[in-house]
Amino acid sequence: MDPLTILAASPDRLSERGDILGYVPQSRRLVGRGAELDRLLAVFDAAAAGEQAGVALVGGDAGVGKTRLITELIGRARGRGGMVLAGQCAELRETMPYLPLVEALWSATRDQDTAPAIRSVLRERPALARLLPDNFAEPAGDGELARQQLFGAVLGLLSELADAQPVLLVLEDLHWADHSTRDLLTFLSRVLQRERVCLVGTYRTDDLHRRHPLRPVLAELFRLPSVTSIELRPLPARPMADHLTELAGERLAPEVLDRLIERAGGNAFYAEELLAAATTGEELPAGLAELLLARVERLTETARRVVGVAAVAGARVNDDLVREVSGLDPETYDTALREIVSHQLLVPDGADGYTFRHALLREAVYGDLLPGERTRLHAAFARLLRARGDRPAAELAHHSLASHDIPGAVAASVAAAAEAERLGAPAEAYEHYDRALSLWDAVPDPEALAATDRIRLLLRAAATAAHSGQTRRAMHLLRRVFDGLDPAADATTYAEVGERLAHYTIEADEIGAASAVARAAVDALPAAPPTPLLARALATYVRALLWSDLHADIPEWAERALAAAAATGAIDAETSALVTLGLYHEPADESTRAEEYFERARARALAGRSGDLSIALRAAFHYTRSQFDRGHLSAAARSIVAGVRLAVDSGLAWSTYGIDLRFLEYLIHYTAGDWDRAEALADSFGIRVGTIPEAQVSAYALFIEVARGSDTAAERLSWLEPLWADDPLVTYIARGLAAERALWRGDEPEAIDHVAAVLKALPRGDAGVIRIAATGLRAHAEQAVRARAAGDELTERAAIQAADDLVERARWAAANNSLGPRAWIGVEGRAWLARAEAEWHRAVDDDDPKLWRAVVDAFDYGYPYEVARSRWRLAAALVARGERAEARSEWQRAVEIADRLHAAPLRRALADLARQAGFGDTTRPAQAGPLAALTSREREVLRLVAEGRNNREIAATLFISPKTASVHVSNILAKLDVSSRTQAAAIAHRSGLLADAG
Numbered sequence: 001m002d003p004l005t006i007l008a009a010s011p012d013r014l015s016e017r018g019d020i021l022g023y024v025p026q027s028r029r030l031v032g033r034g035a036e037l038d039r040l041l042a043v044f045d046a047a048a049a050g051e052q053a054g055v056a057l058v059g060g061d062a063g064v065g066k067t068r069l070i071t072e073l074i075g076r077a078r079g080r081g082g083m084v085l086a087g088q089c090a091e092l093r094e095t096m097p098y099l100p101l102v103e104a105l106w107s108a109t110r111d112q113d114t115a116p117a118i119r120s121v122l123r124e125r126p127a128l129a130r131l132l133p134d135n136f137a138e139p140a141g142d143g144e145l146a147r148q149q150l151f152g153a154v155l156g157l158l159s160e161l162a163d164a165q166p167v168l169l170v171l172e173d174l175h176w177a178d179h180s181t182r183d184l185l186t187f188l189s190r191v192l193q194r195e196r197v198c199l200v201g202t203y204r205t206d207d208l209h210r211r212h213p214l215r216p217v218l219a220e221l222f223r224l225p226s227v228t229s230i231e232l233r234p235l236p237a238r239p240m241a242d243h244l245t246e247l248a249g250e251r252l253a254p255e256v257l258d259r260l261i262e263r264a265g266g267n268a269f270y271a272e273e274l275l276a277a278a279t280t281g282e283e284l285p286a287g288l289a290e291l292l293l294a295r296v297e298r299l300t301e302t303a304r305r306v307v308g309v310a311a312v313a314g315a316r317v318n319d320d321l322v323r324e325v326s327g328l329d330p331e332t333y334d335t336a337l338r339e340i341v342s343h344q345l346l347v348p349d350g351a352d353g354y355t356f357r358h359a360l361l362r363e364a365v366y367g368d369l370l371p372g373e374r375t376r377l378h379a380a381f382a383r384l385l386r387a388r389g390d391r392p393a394a395e396l397a398h399h400s401l402a403s404h405d406i407p408g409a410v411a412a413s414v415a416a417a418a419e420a421e422r423l424g425a426p427a428e429a430y431e432h433y434d435r436a437l438s439l440w441d442a443v444p445d446p447e448a449l450a451a452t453d454r455i456r457l458l459l460r461a462a463a464t465a466a467h468s469g470q471t472r473r474a475m476h477l478l479r480r481v482f483d484g485l486d487p488a489a490d491a492t493t494y495a496e497v498g499e500r501l502a503h504y505t506i507e508a509d510e511i512g513a514a515s516a517v518a519r520a521a522v523d524a525l526p527a528a529p530p531t532p533l534l535a536r537a538l539a540t541y542v543r544a545l546l547w548s549d550l551h552a553d554i555p556e557w558a559e560r561a562l563a564a565a566a567a568t569g570a571i572d573a574e575t576s577a578l579v580t581l582g583l584y585h586e587p588a589d590e591s592t593r594a595e596e597y598f599e600r601a602r603a604r605a606l607a608g609r610s611g612d613l614s615i616a617l618r619a620a621f622h623y624t625r626s627q628f629d630r631g632h633l634s635a636a637a638r639s640i641v642a643g644v645r646l647a648v649d650s651g652l653a654w655s656t657y658g659i660d661l662r663f664l665e666y667l668i669h670y671t672a673g674d675w676d677r678a679e680a681l682a683d684s685f686g687i688r689v690g691t692i693p694e695a696q697v698s699a700y701a702l703f704i705e706v707a708r709g710s711d712t713a714a715e716r717l718s719w720l721e722p723l724w725a726d727d728p729l730v731t732y733i734a735r736g737l738a739a740e741r742a743l744w745r746g747d748e749p750e751a752i753d754h755v756a757a758v759l760k761a762l763p764r765g766d767a768g769v770i771r772i773a774a775t776g777l778r779a780h781a782e783q784a785v786r787a788r789a790a791g792d793e794l795t796e797r798a799a800i801q802a803a804d805d806l807v808e809r810a811r812w813a814a815a816n817n818s819l820g821p822r823a824w825i826g827v828e829g830r831a832w833l834a835r836a837e838a839e840w841h842r843a844v845d846d847d848d849p850k851l852w853r854a855v856v857d858a859f860d861y862g863y864p865y866e867v868a869r870s871r872w873r874l875a876a877a878l879v880a881r882g883e884r885a886e887a888r889s890e891w892q893r894a895v896e897i898a899d900r901l902h903a904a905p906l907r908r909a910l911a912d913l914a915r916q917a918g919f920g921d922t923t924r925p926a927q928a929g930p931l932a933a934l935t936s937r938e939r940e941v942l943r944l945v946a947e948g949r950n951n952r953e954i955a956a957t958l959f960i961s962p963k964t965a966s967v968h969v970s971n972i973l974a975k976l977d978v979s980s981r982t983q984a985a986a987i988a989h990r991s992g993l994l995a996d997a998g
Contacts, residue, residue, distance in 0.1 A: 007104065044100045053197045429460075471504050558581045565883065748779040770825070875917075938971060
């Protein structure tokens with residue numbers, strides 16, 4: 001049973017006077033916290049209903065009632081069918097990563113109600129199972145990879161559990177959270193969107209000093225719309241009086257009650273302890289620590305000794321360890337422990353340990369020990385842990401350092417760092433490495449203690465710093481040692497440190513410094529015989545040259561890198577150099593040379609021989625992106641599958657290139673007209689955003705939402721609006737699509753405002769200018785056409801002048817874009833330029849059908865939506881020329897595409913054109929038919945059912961759990977009013993669902 005459940009199970013009232021002295025149970029009724037509980041339940045209920053995943057952070061002073069409130073929430077959540085996972089952080093000098101997550105999972109696997117579900121999902125997620133004490137999974141490997149795998153596994157675990165029932169995840173005492181737990185909290189708070197998950201964290205506000213590491217995390221999270229902040233303030237006198245009366249089980253004398261309320265100061269825990277002390281008639285202490293110690297003083301000397309040892313042990317007390325360190329025989333120890341437990345100073349926690357009833361109690365006991373006494377006890381724990389060898393190295397490092405055993409602290413810190421890396425906790429690994437480095441000069445023979453030399457330790461420290469997002473810290477570490485190295489004395493070490501320093505400097509966008517360091521690393525090594533280090537240094541130097549003034553030197557140096565890599569089998573170096581060569585040749589090269597480089601890099605990456613998965617994903621991304629840019633959509637759709645699968649299988653789906661691959665997958669399906677699949681992918685692009693990266697993710701969903709006329713587009717734009725002025729990409733996507741949405745609603749002035757804002761944000765030569773200019777030209781053309789029909793020459797001239805300016809800007813961007821005057825703008829860029837020219841001619845009263853036929857042809861590389869939009873304008877131009885038969889043919893072809901895509905705004909525009917031209921019945925809704933009731937995700941699942949896929953195969957294709965696939969299938973059968981998958985598949989075939997996919 002987990003600690004929170006134990007607290008919730010406390011007796012309801014004081015028993016007869018013969019009861020345990022000093023024991024004060026929690027009150028049966030939650031007093032004075034109804035409003036806070038209602039807010040927490042609202043967050044949980046919204047998550048349980050599938051409206052939105054929620055995060056609530058509950059702060060308050062120590063003892064103010066956070067745990068009692070959470071206990072009540074846990075009971076209510078369970079009563080509403082929720083699964084509860086609860087864990088607590090602990091105060092340790094040497095951090096133990098993911099401690100509350102470990103406790104939550106460990107407790108859940110021991111609970112008969114939750115164990116089956118938890119163990120089932122853990123079997124499929126070794127990154128999570130690896131955390132548990134009884135697990136024997138293989139090490140995770142690289143720290144950053146392990147961390148991203150772990151984060152993905154946690155998200156997958158919560159999502160799968162939430163498919164069956166709502167999940168309440170409680171992380172208590174976040175003020176003691178390790179760096180990785182804080183990162184996990186931030187990750188979940190940002191990523192959770194519509195899963196039936198409620199995350200609740202608690203923290204002490206009085207512990208958050210100015211430089212406390214939780215402060216910036218809270219400041220960041222409180223800006224998120226999905227995060228609810230709840231601060232527990234001191235209880236007012238009336239609720240406190242009710243609380244104390246219920247605890248006492250009888251009416252207290254007014255003067256006693258008033259005194260207790262005054263002394264408690266609104267703190268529920270103070271009140272409980274004061275009431276407990278009052279029942280014994282003791283002299284009441286002046287402060288909480290004294291009060292707590294007064295309760296300890298009631299114990300026998302032997303029991304006090306055990307409590308002191310337990311306080312040194314940490315927040316969770318291992319029974320065997322404390323017994324051995326106490327030096328007592330088993331019988332005496334058991335007697336003392338029974339006394340301690342009877343006074344509720346320690347409470348059972350699992351089969352082999354205890355926790356202090358309140359963390360403040362442990363702190364008070366620990367602080368009351370004499371300095372020498374603490375040191376001796378820490379030393380005893382360190383000796384015992386070293387002899388046993390079955391406890392986390394971080395625990396040994398903590399006790400070694402506290403006992404002033406510096407050599408032991410160095411060795412244990414290095415071991416703890418390695419453990420943290422295996423657990424995917426690079427931030428904690430860096431802290432341990434940094435600790436060992438800080439003690440390096442204080443011990444004799446540190447190399448023997450660390451089992452490595454100082455340079456190797458620095459390289460690992462830098463790697464873990466970079467993997468935890470501290471790239472500049474990694475640069476600083478290596479810069480200090482690099483500047484002190486002599487290439488003549490040790491060229492290999494100089495080059496290895498220099499190459500890594502250059503790599504991190506590139507990541508920090510300091511290209512000039514990176515190329516200088518990378519070149520120094522290359523020059524330090526002999527050209528022959530080649531080595532893997534030389535190949536890696538050359539590849540890093542080539543990458544640094546990509547945006548430097550020595551850009552033209554890339555082919556020469558890349559060939560040297562490739563030769564060295566081929567001679568030494570350095571696959572990662574070869575892959576990196578090939579990707580850089582592809583990027584070098586791509587801008588000014590319409591041949592297949594760049595694509596061939598990307599293909600060679602991808603082949604090596606996907607062959608499974610690459611040791612650096614980030615390089616493999618980079619290669620997979622650029623190969624598919626190159627196909628997409630060249631209009632090879634079928635090939636891109638095939639190749640993206642392998643790239644996304646690599647990202648998912650490696651646990652790097654949330655890495656930079658993992659996310660880029662998912663965006664690219666979305667754009668491929670959107671462009672190719674597979675909108676149901678694209679919409680299903682966009683379901684994970686959160687609407688409620690608070691940062692630029694989140695806004696960039698969210699904005700992509702607008703492509704399909706605007707094109708389908710979804711109401712969600714307005715909500716998404718309202719969240720993006722506060723951020724779109726702060727980032728060019730967000731401005732380009734969000735305001736560019738807001739302009740298109742305004743045009744579909746007939747609001748040309750709003751569209752023009754959006755276009756002007758985007759053009760102001762983009763460099764003049766940015767290729768994106770072409771598309772935005774085409775959008776603005778449509779607005780000005782509409783104004784010009786309407787003004788001509790009304791005889792408003794002034795408005796017409798203004799619209800034409802604005803159109804002249806825009807088309808010139810589009811032409812200039814196409815000829816002089818930021819990649820150079822000869823740079824290739826891609827098939828889509830040429831199509832948008834054709835659209836801009838046609839709209840300009842429409843504005844100046846030359847709506848020539850052959851211009852629109854050119855636009856249709858330009859987009860007809862596999863972009864059905866833009867083909868349909870172009871046929872709409874072509875049909876209108878033909879109607880104006882009196883060519884009605886051909887106009888109706890083009891109109892009909894556009895209608896067929898709009899109906900298939902469920903492109904409601906375009907369909908309405910086509911209906912308007914049909915009415916004006918007298919083409920006949922145009923009222924058929926875009927989503928008519930038996931599949932109209934299905935969501936986009938359900939249509940996607942039905943398509944796979946019709947292809948004969950079982951639930952497991954559907955789950956693998958859509959990256960969902962088999963259980964979720966089963967739920968979708970059940971919903972589909974109900975909506976279609978059929979009883980079998982075969983009947984549902986028949987409806988899918990009759991409705992053309994599979995033909996739409998083709």
